[in-house]
Amino acid sequence: MIIEDEKEAAVKLSGMIEKYDRDIVILDTIQSVKNAVIWLNNNDTPDLIFMDIQLSDGLSFEIFEQTIVKAPIIFTTAYDEYALKAFKINSIDYLLKPIGQSELNQAVDKYKENNAPKEISAQVFDTILHALSKKYKSKFLIKVGEHIKVFTVDDVQCFYSMEKYTFLQNNAGRDYTIAYSLDQIENLIDPAKFFRINRCFLVAFSAISNIVSYSNSRLRIDLKSNNSDDLIVSREKVQDFKKWLES
Known part of the structure; x- marks a missing residue:
């Protein structure tokens, strides 16, 4: 048959x-x-x-x-x-x-x-x-002291890594440690909603408030609640980032 x-x-x-x-x-x-x-x-x-x-x-x-x-x-x-x-x-x-x-x-x-x-x-x-x-992860559970917080991906403006830890930053700009590596998160969430701008930051499209030309053909982005100097789109990712913005 x-x-x-x-x-x-x-x-x-x-x-x-x-x-x-x-x-x-x-x-x-x-x-x-x-x-x-x-x-x-x-x-x-x-x-x-x-x-x-x-x-x-x-x-x-x-x-x-x-x-x-x-x-x-x-x-x-x-x-x-x-x-x-x-x-x-x-x-x-x-x-x-x-x-x-x-x-x-x-x-x-x-x-x-x-x-x-x-x-x-x-x-x-x-x-x-x-x-x-291709069912992408839509929620993350995070332990804060004795409490459990649940964040949907729509609550998140970026994920980032620092000193061997990974953090979820919500739309209010508050940071929470999360038990995933940035590579793992990148494979779990919808690539239409998030982009890995450099080795340390994975940002949400909905959170981008400004994009500015930066030195060495790079771009600097501002998020609604985060204007960190580290939010630089690496030179090798600039073209893919522009395509992502249009897709």
Whole structure:
């Protein structure tokens, strides 16, 4: 069975499967999560499913939330392989598009060697869905004495590092230590809202009040509640910073 929303890709995959073995019967080709669930609920389990990740009405992982999938899966995807390494841990194979004949042959050979279906853990789904859905962190919990404060990213005008510590600075200009490195924060938050202007500062677009030309082709920025001399856009980041402002 093939679950693939791009007609051309499905036709190409069918031809490659036929080239591998003309005796293989393709039961059906499905384009959406909804129709895949209906098909699986009303038909016998296929021996093997080729499943694209991005379908016409959502991610194919949603199929597993709506029905029991007993068949072994070979995922097909255009997403970067590093986002999918967790599948290797669970012995789930995948083919990175554009698919080559030799890669398909190896995947089907692997299925023949061990065609028992593998259970995918909830942690794997969480990891992959986070990577594919690009769900950015929206809140930070910070301990202040015996109290816990919650800041949304909209409450933050910048994150910065100083003397091996990382700080969150809110829109009122108050600083709080935070248990993340600046590199970690940069990977967690929406890049449309924050920009790493230099090694020490990650600033919010909404907090920028002024931008001034500075020496050596750099820029100095003022935030609504912070006019620190350290808020300098490094020379190598100036062009990217200007593009970010326009995006």
